[in-house]
Amino acid sequence: MGIIPVDTDILIIGGGAAGCFAAVEIYKRYPNCRVVIMEKAHIDRSGCLAMGLNAINAYLNPGQTPESYVSFVERQFEGVIRKDLVYSIAQGLNEVVKDVEEMGLPIEKNEDGTYRRKGKRSIRIFGERLKPILAEAVKKTPAQVLNRVVATNFIYNGKRVCGAFGYGVRDSMLYVIRANAVIVATGGASGIYRPNNTGEARNLMWYCPWNAGTGYAMGIRIGAEMTSFENRFIALRVKDVHAPTGTIAVGAGSRQVNARGEDYLELYYKHLGGNKCLTQHRLLATVEETKAGRGPCFLDTTTLSETEERRLKEDFLSMNPQIILLWASEGMNPKKRPVEVQGTEPFIVGGHCQSGYWIDKERRTTIPGLYAVGEVAGGAPKKYVSGSWVEARIAAATALEDMQGRNLEDVDDEVIQKEKARIHAPLMKKSGISPQQARERLQKIMDEFAGGVSMSYALHEERLIEARRLLKLLKEHGKDIVAVNNYHLVEALECIDRIDVARVLVEHLIYRKETRWACYQTRLDYPGKDDNRWLVFVNSVYNPDTDEIKMIERPLCS
């Protein structure tokens, strides 16, 4: 493994929607800046929006204000959100959407040229090529894009982040990238829990299977403070193909019914708000219907007109083409049969929920030189893609300001050799466990002991303590993972990252002794919501020297 040194002003890790936007923003403000994007796949189609997107769900339509947006998110998340972060996002939403429209994103319009409103905070887009459009904007800047280079660790001198290491999957080289500022934009974590689909269909999951939580893990390993990992995300989606139910429910106005054809939200869950309940209660009600023997549940698409049906298919082709295949089989057109809905396995994300780096309003993490945006940044749920763009804009401005007058730090050869040895280890072994074995072990532990699908997402202390013990053992097995080629090496590194994320997650799940968010964090041993005690953030800092995870509480702020 040779070494490729790269020097830059700002390093962006992850060239997804947030990372690409950050690069464009930096050049808008400071055209002479040197920017490097390190991307594990190819920026044309990487990250969770590789398939495309059919709606922007964080947008202020007429009548909405930043204040009303914050109130909405606060209510949806039972009072625990970083209002300062959400407010800063809300203020910038409409501007960033306009910017991406100018890059070439088609947005549905009214006759007078205004965006057609889909919901209070939602507009319809034709975003099949959202990612290539953002990548094209990056290519118009002088940013250096390193495709197929997998981030492995930050370069950290004990005081600040001075760059990052990456492994070149095509050239088998170690990239040592020195930077004055590092923006982490790697996305959230999938694959922590055993997925709904298994075997040949194991990666037919909602969230991008290659968002392995690497950005979280890299931060955890240098002691960056993390927040709200216990606020897991479980999506209510079309069964097996994970197409968003909102496209059908909001876009086509279909009712949610149980196996008896009853409008179960209204009939049995009126106390939660019926059809106007919170997103997580929609999921909870669906889980409860199954337990009560009234499942499976459906979105009743049989009342669609032919025009609505075709439009629904168009919407999904731009975002989730799999559902079109499901409908094409055995005459399963949405008009002929209702669409079955189901909860996914839990994911750790900062875009729908709020797991991630603890950041200040300017998107600084707790480690100097490191900034976090998009899914890896915590405290601001429901930011989705447009909120991630706003964060990218804010972090770009902060990073540019903070790096003024700074010089690149030297990197000790010893540090480089240590990381090289760590990355190389799985390739050097002749026998041990495969990345698949390690992944399946992790997913089994998390599913059975930390509230996965098989446990109907429910948690309690005794099982979580067992998860803690088993994960510690599994982490020790990390050194036994064998890789026969670069593809498997990336899988091996992803496993190690996922185990680090899972261990922090379990500590967060143990710590919050109440039930704050239905299904996302349901404690059987503490079933009530306790506002007197738990209107706080649960944060954590990992100590790499002692292998201990210290828990911290942070108060809500205005």
Add this chain to the structure above:
Amino acid sequence: MSIFIDENICNGCKGLPEARCERICPGDLCYRKENMKAAIRDQSACWTCACCVKECPVQAIELKLPFQVCSSGASLKARLKRDKTIWTIRDADGHQEEFIIQAKCLKGDT
């Protein structure tokens, strides 16, 4: 199965350092075999995102659902135009449906 690569149609993107599907796959699953035909290294790792389906200039790649999820042989292909994507869906009985969907505003469109 999640994608099916038709070796009779695939031309291996000869002349390029790597096949287009190989270059684009977000999971790094596509590669070029010695016979210069594209292949997928692990069907079970496929996200069925259709990025390779869209990227292939000769439409050699079809999207299919794994048998576990769907036992019929429905398949989906895509052709990219500058500003739109043309999708062709074929069900088990060979019935076809085509969709032409706007995907990009060219300069001067908006």
